[in-house]
Amino acid sequence: MMGVSFWLAQSFSIVATIIIVISFQIKNKNILLLTNVAANVFMFVSLMLLGAYLGAASTMVGVLRGFLFFKKETKPKWYSYAVLYYIFALVIFSVVLTFTDYFSIIMLGALLVLTFGLWQQNKIFIRLASIFASAIFIAYNLSYQSYGIVALESLIIISCVVFLVRVLREHHLKKKEKNLSLFKT
Numbered sequence: 147m148m149g150v151s152f153w154l155a156q157s158f159s160i161v162a163t164i165i166i167v168i169s170f171q172i173k174n175k176n177i178l179l180l181t182n183v184a185a186n187v188f189m190f191v192s193l194m195l196l197g198a199y200l201g202a203a204s205t206m207v208g209v210l211r212g213f214l215f216f217k218k219e220t221k222p223k224w225y226s227y228a229v230l231y232y233i234f235a236l237v238i239f240s241v242v243l244t245f246t247d248y249f250s251i252i253m254l255g256a257l258l259v260l261t262f263g264l265w266q267q268n269k270i271f272i273r274l275a276s277i278f279a280s281a282i283f284i285a286y287n288l289s290y291q292s293y294g295i296v297a298l299e300s301l302i303i304i305s306c307v308v309f310l311v312r313v314l315r316e317h318h319l320k321k322k323e324k325n326l327s328l329f330k331t
Contacts (some may be wrong), residue, residue: 151195152291158192159294161185166298170305177218183209189295198290200250201283202239204257207233215264230265235259249286254283271312273306280306 165185172178182224186209193202214229241254256279280299287295 154292155192155195155292156196158188159292159298160190161294162192163294163298163301167301175216179212182212186212189298192295193290196290196292198287198292199295200241200244200246200288201245201290201292201295204253205238207236207257211238211264213262226265230261233261233265234258249289252282253286255316270310273309277303277306281298 156191165181169178169181169185171215172181177211186205188206188290190202193199211233214233214280216240218226218229237257238254241250241257259275263272266272266275280302284296284299284303287293287299
C-alpha cells in the first residue's frame, strides 16, 4: 500500500521534472544555475521520502558540483583540477556513507563518469556521459519507485540523443558540402 510519503515524493519529483524542463529554455547561466538548484532541492526531498539516500546524497553533491563547475571558467587551471578531485572525493564519500548493495558501486561509477563528463568542455562527451549516467539513474530510481525522476532522466537521455543526432547531421552535411565543393573547382 502506498502511503502519503510515497505520493508526496512523487509530487516533489514531478515538480523537479517540470522545473528542469522549463530550465532547458533558459539562456542566462545564473538563472539556469538557480533553477537547477531549486529542482535538485525538490529531488532531494523526494528521494529522502522514498528512502533513496544515495540518490539524495548524490543530488546534493550535484548541486555543489554545479556551483563549483560554474565558477571554474573564471578561475586558473589548477582550480579546475582541484574542484574535480574534490567532487570525486565527495561522490566517493557519499556512496560509502549510504552504501546498501552492489548497485551502490554501479552508481559510484555513473556519478564519477557524469562528474568527469560535466567537467569537460567537449559538448559531445558531456552528452555521452549524461546518457550513460541517466540510464543507471533510471534503474536506481525505478528500484525506489521515483517515477518523476525516471521521467526526468528519460527526458535528459532524449535531449542528449537529439543533440547528438543534430551534431552528426550537421557534420555529415558539412562533409557533403566540402566534397561537392571539390568537384566545382
